[in-house]
Amino acid sequence: MMKLTMAAALCLGLMSGTAVAASAWTGGDDLPTNALACDGTAGAAQAKPYDGGEPANPPDRASKKITVVDIPKLIGIGYFNATSKGIQDAATELGNVDAKTDGPTKANIDEQITFIDNYITSGVDGILFAANDPVAIAPVLKKALSKGINVVGYDANSTPDARQWFVNQAEFNGIAKALIDNMAKEIGEEGAFAIVTSTFTTPNQARWIAEMAAYAAACHPKMKWLETVEAQEDNNLSFNQATTLINKHGDELKGIFGMTSVATPASAEAVTQAGKCGQIAVVGLATPNAMKPYVEKDCVKSVVLWNPVDLGYAAMHVMRQVADGALKAGATSVKAGKLGDLQVINGSEILLGPPFIFTKANIGEFDF
Amino acid sequence: MTGALLRHEAVLACLVCVALAGLAFLSDRFFTTENLLNQGRLMSEVGLVALAMTFVIITGGIDLSVGSILGLSAILLGVFWQNAGLPLEAAIVLAIASGTLAGLVNGIIITRFKVPPLIATLATLALYRGLAEGISQARSVRGYPNWFFAFGQGEVLGIPFQLWVLAVATVVCAVILGLTPFGRATYAIGANEVAARFSGIRVDATKLWIYAGTGFLAALAAVIFVSRVTTTRSDMGTGLELDVITGVVLGGTSIFGGRGTIIGTALGLILIQALKNGLALSGVKGDGTIVVIGIVLIIAILVSAVIDRSRGG
Numbered sequence: 014m015m016k017l018t019m020a021a022a023l024c025l026g027l028m029s030g031t032a033v034a035a036s037a038w039t040g041g042d043d044l045p046t047n048a049l050a051c052d053g054t055a056g057a058a059q060a061k062p063y064d065g066g067e068p069a070n071p072p073d074r075a076s077k078k079i080t081v082v083d084i085p086k087l088i089g090i091g092y093f094n095a096t097s098k099g100i101q102d103a104a105t106e107l108g109n110v111d112a113k114t115d116g117p118t119k120a121n122i123d124e125q126i127t128f129i130d131n132y133i134t135s136g137v138d139g140i141l142f143a144a145n146d147p148v149a150i151a152p153v154l155k156k157a158l159s160k161g162i163n164v165v166g167y168d169a170n171s172t173p174d175a176r177q178w179f180v181n182q183a184e185f186n187g188i189a190k191a192l193i194d195n196m197a198k199e200i201g202e203e204g205a206f207a208i209v210t211s212t213f214t215t216p217n218q219a220r221w222i223a224e225m226a227a228y229a230a231a232c233h234p235k236m237k238w239l240e241t242v243e244a245q246e247d248n249n250l251s252f253n254q255a256t257t258l259i260n261k262h263g264d265e266l267k268g269i270f271g272m273t274s275v276a277t278p279a280s281a282e283a284v285t286q287a288g289k290c291g292q293i294a295v296v297g298l299a300t301p302n303a304m305k306p307y308v309e310k311d312c313v314k315s316v317v318l319w320n321p322v323d324l325g326y327a328a329m330h331v332m333r334q335v336a337d338g339a340l341k342a343g344a345t346s347v348k349a350g351k352l353g354d355l356q357v358i359n360g361s362e363i364l365l366g367p368p369f370i371f372t373k374a375n376i377g378e379f380d381f
Numbered sequence: 382m383t384g385a386l387l388r389h390e391a392v393l394a395c396l397v398c399v400a401l402a403g404l405a406f407l408s409d410r411f412f413t414t415e416n417l418l419n420q421g422r423l424m425s426e427v428g429l430v431a432l433a434m435t436f437v438i439i440t441g442g443i444d445l446s447v448g449s450i451l452g453l454s455a456i457l458l459g460v461f462w463q464n465a466g467l468p469l470e471a472a473i474v475l476a477i478a479s480g481t482l483a484g485l486v487n488g489i490i491i492t493r494f495k496v497p498p499l500i501a502t503l504a505t506l507a508l509y510r511g512l513a514e515g516i517s518q519a520r521s522v523r524g525y526p527n528w529f530f531a532f533g534q535g536e537v538l539g540i541p542f543q544l545w546v547l548a549v550a551t552v553v554c555a556v557i558l559g560l561t562p563f564g565r566a567t568y569a570i571g572a573n574e575v576a577a578r579f580s581g582i583r584v585d586a587t588k589l590w591i592y593a594g595t596g597f598l599a600a601l602a603a604v605i606f607v608s609r610v611t612t613t614r615s616d617m618g619t620g621l622e623l624d625v626i627t628g629v630v631l632g633g634t635s636i637f638g639g640r641g642t643i644i645g646t647a648l649g650l651i652l653i654q655a656l657k658n659g660l661a662l663s664g665v666k667g668d669g670t671i672v673v674i675g676i677v678l679i680i681a682i683l684v685s686a687v688i689d690r691s692r693g694g
Binding site: 116135136152 | 408410415416419423514518520521523534609610611612614615616617618619620657658661662666667668671
């Protein structure tokens with residue numbers, strides 16, 4: 014029996030050695046990257062035909078009151094509270110939309126699928142989503158399309174044919190450039206840094222990390238990546254992971270990237286409690302309210318994000334126009350209320366705009 | 382003793398009926414064939430594991446590693462198929478074998494080294510999840526052929542495929558637990574392990590079979606799960622153990638061992654799934670649903686305890 018245990022342990026151990034990493038940094042995905050030029054000149058946009066899906070026999074919803082449910086990755090965090098607020102703002106402004114937000118309390122794809130499935134059964138007109146996994150969510154979204162429901166994504170995409178449109182908050186290479194440039198400015202061209210991410214398979218984070226690796230290799234080749242750690246989107250775990258990084262790497266560690274709106278403030282808190290403000294830079298994606306204390310104390314100099322209220326607002330406007338039949342395959346721009354005309358990119362995505370950098374000078378103007 | 386058991390199941394069956402009727406009243410989309418079958422589909426993975434967990438808990442044990450075994454088996458399925466280049470059929474068989482092996486390792490640690498099941502499986506919960514993360518290098522495996530999706534998304538005679546699997550597994554488990562010497566040995570171990578040992582029951586062998594069987598069913602659930610969501614992720618099945626244990630305990634299985642039935646577990650699972658779905662359909666948000674499930678669990682256990690006490694138990 015003892016032998017059997019040993020053999021089993023050995024077996025499992027050997028298997029773990031076989032897989033090979035493809036991205037330069039752990040936590041990146043293996044899709045092709047498209048790093049921006051170091052000086053920020055925009056790359057030529059490639060025209061691409063519409064690659065989204067179509068609902069089967071949707072009823073005529075033009076100008077009629079529609080029920081829309083918003084199912085983000087998880088509820089109860091500042092970021093998705095902000096997108097939810099944008100959705101409500103747009104719904105109020107439009108006047109003919111009944112919108113509500115519901116979803117799992119943890120960023121868990123299993124639960125998210127169940128939520129969407131239940132809302133399909135309950136008979137909504139439109140589903141807004143932010144996917145926890147681009148492929149795993151696809152079957153249930155295709156089911157929604159097959160029932161004639163309008164499906165629009167925001168924040169985190171699914172495979173294109175499982176939804177109609179996706180509102181892209183910022184292009185991945187744009188965010189990656191903003192993050193790496195700001196980090197390079199703070200810790201110098203030869204500094205070493207680590208990354209606190211959600212999980213290695215979360216689509217946005219994996220994409221950003223892959224793009225960051227590509228951009229850093231091209232424009233800041235001497236910066237040193239130490240490691241990437243997973244922290245779900247859990248406040249306590251993020252804090253612990255950041256603290257572990259600080260203790261583990263000691264003086265070598267000059268900077269921490271927070272890849273989620275939870276990881277960034279938690280990393281800033283870890284740096285503050287370790288008394289390393291000014292020695293370890295924190296650069297990351299986060300909502301301004303969570304970062305205000307650290308920015309005001311000069312512990313954090315730059316927070317990179319788009320405006321999530323605008324993101325939710327744009328998603329709701331896109332949903333309304335899709336339901337009205339006003340936004341069709343082949344469109345090159347879409348009117349999104351107070352945001353004006355938004356550009357269509359990559360076939361079936363709508364770009365919100367360039368990323369926004371919150372600094373001590375401007376962070377006070379935002380409240381979300 | 383059987384009287385008390387039937388009592389708990391009768392209470393539970395009434396609760397299920399009340400819940401179904403109430404939810405059907407709250408939402409006209411709840412009690413439709415399509416929705417009920419769909420809920421059966423969503424319930425199958427938890428259901429399969431809960432059947433095995435019933436045996437484990439009746440012996441007085443617990444298996445916290447089921448979610449991790451599910452994740453590990455799912456990852457191995459993808460790795461065997463994509464990285465090792467095996468045919469998908471062979472990958473499925475190997476993944477299920479690996480899950481069974483993982484369960485067997487639990488059993489060996491518990492019986493050979495006398496580690497309490499709670500501690501042993503808490504350790505393997507972390508170990509198997511860690512292996513899943515390590516083996517996959519946190520990358521998803523996607524792009525399975527279409528025939529594979531039949532397990533998780535297909536239908537046979539209008540009923541979801543996995544519901545057939547769950548039904549067969551339920552009958553098999555109910556027969557084993559209720560009508561065979563193996564089942565009686567399971568109860569005997571949970572009621573009094575020392576007495577069972579002195580009565581000539583092969584306690585360790587029985588436990589080994591049970592933990593290996595749990596691994597097997599968790600791995601089977603993993604295959605169905607991967608087929609349903611069309612992708613493999615290393616964090617699949619996180620937190621599954623809690624859903625499973627909730628269902629089993631709500632079904633009247635005593636956490637101290639020696640008591641419980643498959644029918645009870647089935648009723649417990651149905652009640653939870655019906656509440657989750659029905660409340661969502663009638664407009665209650667996710668957080669509210671969890672609160673209701675917590676309250677129902679407490680009420681069911683209290684009622685059962687009161688009945689026990691009034692019978693001088």
